[in-house]
Amino acid sequence: MTRLGPLLSAVFVASVLTVACGGGSQESAAPPPPAPTENPVDPATAGNVTGRVAFAGTPPKPALLRMDSDPNCAGEGGSATEESVVVGDGGALRNVFVYVKDGLGSLRFPIPSTPVLLDQKGCRYIPHVLGAQVGQTVEVLNSDPTLHNVHAVPGSNDEFNTGQPLPGMKHTHRFSVSEVMVPFKCDVHPWMRAYVGVLDHPFFAVTGPDGSFTLSGLPPGTYTIEAWHETLGRQTQTVTVAAKETADVMFSFAPAS
Amino acid sequence: MLHRFGVVVAASTAVLIFAGGLVTSTGSGLSVPDWPTTYGWNMFTFPIDKWVGGIYYEHSHRLIASGVGVLILVLAAWLWRAEPRRWVRRLGYAALAAVVTQGILGGITVLWFLPDPISIAHAGLAQLVFCLTVAIALVTSRGWKRGSTLDDGPLRTVSVATTALIYVQILLGATMRHTGAGLAIPDFPLAFGQLVPPVWTGPIAIHFAHRVGALVVAVFVLATVAHVLSHHRGRPELKRPALLLAAGLVVQITLGALTVLSGKEYIINSLHVVTGALLLVTSLVLALRAHRSRFAADVETVRVAA
Numbered sequence: 001m002t003r004l005g006p007l008l009s010a011v012f013v014a015s016v017l018t019v020a021c022g023g024g025s026q027e028s029a030a031p032p033p034p035a036p037t038e039n040p041v042d043p044a045t046a047g048n049v050t051g052r053v054a055f056a057g058t059p060p061k062p063a064l065l066r067m068d069s070d071p072n073c074a075g076e077g078g079s080a081t082e083e084s085v086v087v088g089d090g091g092a093l094r095n096v097f098v099y100v101k102d103g104l105g106s107l108r109f110p111i112p113s114t115p116v117l118l119d120q121k122g123c124r125y126i127p128h129v130l131g132a133q134v135g136q137t138v139e140v141l142n143s144d145p146t147l148h149n150v151h152a153v154p155g156s157n158d159e160f161n162t163g164q165p166l167p168g169m170k171h172t173h174r175f176s177v178s179e180v181m182v183p184f185k186c187d188v189h190p191w192m193r194a195y196v197g198v199l200d201h202p203f204f205a206v207t208g209p210d211g212s213f214t215l216s217g218l219p220p221g222t223y224t225i226e227a228w229h230e231t232l233g234r235q236t237q238t239v240t241v242a243a244k245e246t247a248d249v250m251f252s253f254a255p256a257s
Numbered sequence: 258m259l260h261r262f263g264v265v266v267a268a269s270t271a272v273l274i275f276a277g278g279l280v281t282s283t284g285s286g287l288s289v290p291d292w293p294t295t296y297g298w299n300m301f302t303f304p305i306d307k308w309v310g311g312i313y314y315e316h317s318h319r320l321i322a323s324g325v326g327v328l329i330l331v332l333a334a335w336l337w338r339a340e341p342r343r344w345v346r347r348l349g350y351a352a353l354a355a356v357v358t359q360g361i362l363g364g365i366t367v368l369w370f371l372p373d374p375i376s377i378a379h380a381g382l383a384q385l386v387f388c389l390t391v392a393i394a395l396v397t398s399r400g401w402k403r404g405s406t407l408d409d410g411p412l413r414t415v416s417v418a419t420t421a422l423i424y425v426q427i428l429l430g431a432t433m434r435h436t437g438a439g440l441a442i443p444d445f446p447l448a449f450g451q452l453v454p455p456v457w458t459g460p461i462a463i464h465f466a467h468r469v470g471a472l473v474v475a476v477f478v479l480a481t482v483a484h485v486l487s488h489h490r491g492r493p494e495l496k497r498p499a500l501l502l503a504a505g506l507v508v509q510i511t512l513g514a515l516t517v518l519s520g521k522e523y524i525i526n527s528l529h530v531v532t533g534a535l536l537l538v539t540s541l542v543l544a545l546r547a548h549r550s551r552f553a554a555d556v557e558t559v560r561v562a563a
Contacts (some may be wrong), residue, residue, distance in 0.1 A: 071308075147309070163290045
């Protein structure tokens with residue numbers, strides 16, 4: 001029996017610890033902070049900020065994505081290219097997150113009841129860059145015939161990593177604090193990247209194929225506008241919005257030398 | 258028979274370390290977000306058509322680890338039933354406890370998003386599991402039981418120092434690997450074109466420490482080999498591991514250089530990990546054989562039992 005003791009003890013400890021540490025990924029959703037139900041901005045005086053973001057210089061040729069580690073993706077993705085710098089006609093820079101960084105004071109805004117959608121389709125995140133308000137539901141959908149893991153790697157919010165083994169699965173999440181940006185990745189398919197800008201107000205936009213953006217419904221005032229790009233960095237400009245007026249802002253990003 | 262099984266277990270552990278190296282080298286550590294399940298499935302019933310992308314590496318690592326865990330459980334039970342030496346039985350229990358702890362560390366590091374200290378501990382404990390299985394295979398061999406008249410204090414000292422230094426060097430490598438400092442110094446053999454880095458950051462310091470560690474290990478390995486070749490050339494049980502150690506050192510430094518120069522190509526990177534482990538256990542075998550006379554009572558115990 002004296003020989004049996006250590007062996008049985010080891011097996012017992014192993015069993016207990018294995019059970020104690022068991023479990024799987026869980027959906028994580030921070031409770032939304034209390035927020036007003038009505039927009040504090042007077043629509044009679046609200047103005048806008050519009051503008052365009054350009055790429056200065058010769059645009060890089062987008063590299064082809066190698067998706068052959070998952071046959072389901074190779075079939076879906078085909079000739080997909082990577083999205084770190086997407087430049088359209090006339091140097092229009094796509095996927096730039098533009099937002100009001102400063103100037104709103106203590107104004108607080110209602111949380112939209114409609115969710116924002118981050119889709120996984122063709123083994124890519126669509127859209128590549130998006131925005132959401134603190135407390136707003138972000139839905140991450142698997143539209144692919146393969147599995148994904150949804151791995152958010154924030155700096156200020158809580159990190160999460162959850163599996164979506166079946167097509168059509170949806171994960172919902174609400175971020176608890178402002179953060180520009182929260183990177184999303186899929187460790188199964190390492191080329192998949194998305195970025196979510198989380199703010200406590202609704203004044204943000206993502207540039208489209210023509211590089212343009214609009215921040216609408218701003219109360220009159222002076223604001224710091226920031227433009228964020230995943231590889232080209234950040235730029236800020238100060239702009240004054242008069243009542244019922246539209247202010248223009250132009251950003252130009254150059255590749256790092 | 259027990260010795261042969263011990264060799265199989267040790268070899269399986271080496272395969273497991275290589276598979277673990279592939280997981281980190283391909284950045285697949287979090288491609289299966291749950292543990293001990295796999296995307297909600299029991300890990301042994303996870304459909305093979307879903308082993309895609311990073312899952313292939315992470316899930317294979319888990320299955321191989323489970324297999325090695327079972328092998329070590331059988332080894333420990335076998336030792337408990339058949340081994341007359343208490344300290345050898347204890348090696349079996351230690352290996353079992355270590356591999357169970359290792360599995361739990363592996364699970365925790367996934368559930369906690371790969372925190373560096375846990376991942377480094379996981380890498381470090383893997384080497385100890387390997388050392389234990391190799392030690393068991395060695396001390397259950399016929400050659401070990403025949404005994405030895407060797408009494409060489411300097412060899413005992415230098416071989417133990419070499420083994421300890423290789424282990425420290427592996428821990429440094431694991432720290433570099435898990436903190437993402439593997440390419441903090443992008444050139445080789447120089448550092449930013451100089452002998453010593455002109456700038457210092459945390460990752461550069463870790464990376465440079467691993468390079469300096471390689472030099473220190475190389476000096477001790479060469480001292481050990483030189484001692485064996487000059488004093489024990491006629492003893493194959495010492496000469497063989499010494500020569501293997503020398504050859505392994507050359508291979509390992511080459512792999513380290515290629516890891517940097519190839520931008521951490523994942524096969525080269527993983528071979529660097531497992532070659533480090535093989536160097537460690539080769540040095541351990543030499544050190545244990547150098548200490549064989551200290552286990553004189555073994556011969557008597559084994560003979561009485563026989």
